[in-house]
Amino acid sequence: MAFQCQRDCYMKEFVTSVVSCCPAELKHEVNGKKETLKGFNVKLQDTILFPEGGGQPDDHGLIGDVSVVRVTRQGPEAVHFVSSALEEGQQVQVKLDWERRFDHMQQHSGQHLITALADALFGYKTTSWDLGRQRSLDMSRGLPDDHAGPIRIVDIEGVDANMCCGTHVSNLSHLQVIKLLGTEKGKKNKTNLIFLAGNRVLKYAEKSFSAERSLVSLLKTGPDEHVEAVDKLQKSAKLLQKTNLSLLRDMAVLIAQNFKNDPQRGSFFSLHKKEGDNEFMNIIANELNTEETLVFLTVGEEKGPGLFVLAGPSGPVAELGPRVLEILQGKGAGKNGRFQGKANSLARRGEVEALLQQHCKQLTSGEE
Numbered sequence: 001m002a003f004q005c006q007r008d009c010y011m012k013e014f015v016t017s018v019v020s021c022c023p024a025e026l027k028h029e030v031n032g033k034k035e036t037l038k039g040f041n042v043k044l045q046d047t048i049l050f051p052e053g054g055g056q057p058d059d060h061g062l063i064g065d066v067s068v069v070r071v072t073r074q075g076p077e078a079v080h081f082v083s084s085a086l087e088e089g090q091q092v093q094v095k096l097d098w099e100r101r102f103d104h105m106q107q108h109s110g111q112h113l114i115t116a117l118a119d120a121l122f123g124y125k126t127t128s129w130d131l132g133r134q135r136s137l138d139m140s141r142g143l144p145d146d147h148a149g150p151i152r153i154v155d156i157e158g159v160d161a162n163m164c165c166g167t168h169v170s171n172l173s174h175l176q177v178i179k180l181l182g183t184e185k186g187k188k189n190k191t192n193l194i195f196l197a198g199n200r201v202l203k204y205a206e207k208s209f210s211a212e213r214s215l216v217s218l219l220k221t222g223p224d225e226h227v228e229a230v231d232k233l234q235k236s237a238k239l240l241q242k243t244n245l246s247l248l249r250d251m252a253v254l255i256a257q258n259f260k261n262d263p264q265r266g267s268f269f270s271l272h273k274k275e276g277d278n279e280f281m282n283i284i285a286n287e288l289n290t291e292e293t294l295v296f297l298t299v300g301e302e303k304g305p306g307l308f309v310l311a312g313p314s315g316p317v318a319e320l321g322p323r324v325l326e327i328l329q330g331k332g333a334g335k336n337g338r339f340q341g342k343a344n345s346l347a348r349r350g351e352v353e354a355l356l357q358q359h360c361k362q363l364t365s366g367e368e
Contacts, residue, residue, distance in 0.1 A: 021086045068081070296310055298346055306346045
């Protein structure tokens with residue numbers, strides 16, 4: 001038997017021996033990024049670590065002092081992925097991550113109970129389920145396609161009896177509590193029922209209470225008024241944003257007029273404004289006579305990412321635009337005397353100004 005937990009889901013430590021240990025790679029996701037880990041696939045004479053399958057994630061734990069990163073099923077055998085090699089034939093102690101296991105037991109048994117009641121009371125059939133980290137989706141009855149070995153019946157007395165290869169509590173009292181959070185639209189016209197069981201409910205309540213206390217402090221209102229208070233804040237923020245955009249447009253026009261009215265103005269105009277946007281820059285460019293003036297505008301963090309516009313005579317803009325992109329490490333395109341895009345970093349903005357000023361001086365010298 002490859003998975004000892006079929007006899008006792010509450011077993012936390014187990015002594016066995018290493019059957020094989022082979023070099024292997026594992027595609028692993030860490031903080032949303034996919035990584036390829038190098039390690040070893042280990043098969044044991046027997047194990048208490050549950051391999052992933054049937055909607056339930058795998059167990060974690062230790063083989064000796066080596067962490068088990070993943071447990072998968074290959075037919076009747078469990079394969080443990082570890083970072084360090086283990087000697088074939090050696091006797092080892094397997095230790096289970098009990099907190100993770102018991103959480104999975106609570107969620108899985110909770111799913112069986114919900115599935116049985118939904119079918120008996122309302123005729124709703126469960127077609128699949130997923131035990132996520134924060135919540136579970138009850139949308140599995142039966143066994144995985146690749147199941148091999150003895151078949152176990154999980155019997156909830158008077159409620160349900162169902163084949164299952166997963167881990168379960170031995171008594172419904174160990175579930176403590178089940179909370180149905182709501183539903184969401186699933187695939188193929190199905191409905192997902194979202195629920196929590198056992199310790200997840202307690203953690204959810206603790207997290208909700210902590211968030212509520214923080215909101216009371218921030219909004220200066222009681223919990224019952226939070227929605228109304230946030231709604232008012234959103235409306236105020238939208239009004240302020242609208243006013244701010246209007247002021248930015250007016251400022252853009254004034255900046256352009258001020259430059260045009262300057263008798264000492266040259267053939268180059270440059271401006272950076274942290275709070276601006278594309279519309280702000282384009283208003284300035286439109287107000288200026290870009291057939292006579294080379295215009296370089298940027299908005300965003302001075303040494304961080306931002307937006308830029310290069311406007312002016314078509315020839316110089318087409319020639320200089322790609323060089324500006326290169327200096328600002330950005331992406332963009334241009335036509336008809338205007339080149340604009342996103343800059344990954346505005347830290348070298350001064351270099352762009354120097355390049356454009358030099359170009360304008362050369363043109364002036366050539367005309368003279």
